[in-house]
Amino acid sequence: xxxxxxxxxxxxxxxxxxxxxxxxxxxxxxxxxxxxxxxxxxxxxxxxxxxxxxxxxxxxxxxxxxxxxxxxxxxxxxxxxxxxxxxxxxxxxxxxxxxxxxxxxxxxx
Amino acid sequence: xxxxxxxxxxxxxxxxxxxxxxxxxxxxxxxxxxxxxxxxxxxxxxxxxxxxxxxxxxxxxxxxxxxxxxxxxxxxxxxxxxxxxxxxxxxxxxxxxxxxxxxxxxxxxxxx
Numbered sequence: 604x605x606x607x608x609x610x611x612x613x614x615x616x617x618x619x620x621x622x623x624x625x626x627x628x629x630x631x632x633x634x635x636x637x638x639x640x641x642x643x644x645x646x647x648x649x650x651x652x653x654x655x656x657x658x659x660x661x662x663x664x665x666x667x668x669x670x671x672x673x674x675x676x677x678x679x680x681x682x683x684x685x686x687x688x689x690x691x692x693x694x695x696x697x698x699x700x701x702x703x704x705x706x707x708x709x710x711x712x
Numbered sequence: 713x714x715x716x717x718x719x720x721x722x723x724x725x726x727x728x729x730x731x732x733x734x735x736x737x738x739x740x741x742x743x744x745x746x747x748x749x750x751x752x753x754x755x756x757x758x759x760x761x762x763x764x765x766x767x768x769x770x771x772x773x774x775x776x777x778x779x780x781x782x783x784x785x786x787x788x789x790x791x792x793x794x795x796x797x798x799x800x801x802x803x804x805x806x807x808x809x810x811x812x813x814x815x816x817x818x819x820x821x822x823x824x
Contacts, residue, residue: 633810634810634811634812636812636813638815644800644817644818644820645815645817645818646802646815646818648714648812648813648814648815651812689755691755691813693810699757699760699768699770700745700757700813701757702747702754702755702756702757704754705754705755
C-alpha cells in the first residue's frame with residue numbers, strides 16, 4: 604500500500620517564526636488533506652488540496668501530485684499552532700485514507 | 713465545530729466487555745469513516761460506509777463491526793475488549809467517497 608512520510612517528526616519554534624512541514628507519499632493520489640490535532644485531541648481540517656496551492660490566513664499548502672509531495676507553510680507562528688500536523692492522502696489506486704505519522708509542533712512564547 | 717457528533721465522549725470498561733460507539737455525520741454527508749488512534753499505531757483507518765453500504769475496509773479486527781443506518785448515523789461495535797483496544801476512536805464524514813472529510817470530537821475508550 605501507499606507509504607506516507609512526514610518531516611520533521613518534531614519541531615520547536617519561537618513564537619513568530621515560520622516553518623515548512625513536508626509530506627511525501629509513494630503512490631498517486633486523488634486528494635490530500637492536512638489536519639491539525641490540537642492538544643485536546645481535536646482534529647481540525649486545514650486544507651483539502653489534491654494539487655496546487657491554497658492559502659488560509661497564516662497557513663498555506665502546496666501539493667505537487669506529479670512529484671508526490673505536499674508542503675504546509677506556517678508563518679508567524681503562535682502558541683495556538685502547537686499540536687500535531689497530519690497529512691492524509693487518498694489514493695487513486697486504493698480507496699482508503701492513509702494518515703502520515705505526523706509532525707509534532709511546539710510553539711514557545 | 714465540524715458538524716459531526718460522537719457519543720459518548722469517554723467510555724471506561726473492563727476487558728471482555730462489549731461497547732457501542734455512535735456517530736452522526738454532517739447534514740447531507742453520505743459517507744462515514746471510522747478511525748482508531750492509539751499511541752503505538754497512530755491514526756488507523758478502520759472502515760467506511762457510503763449510504764448504508766460498506767465501501768472500504770482497513771485494519772479492523774474481527775472483534776469489531778460497524779454499520780450505517782437508514783438515517784445515515786453509524787455505530788461501531790467493539791466486543792471481547794482487550795487492554796490494547798484502549799484508544800481514541802474518531803468518526804468522520806464526507807459528501808462522497810474521496811471528498812473532504814470532517815472529523816468528530818472522538819470517543820476516548822479506556823479498557824481496564
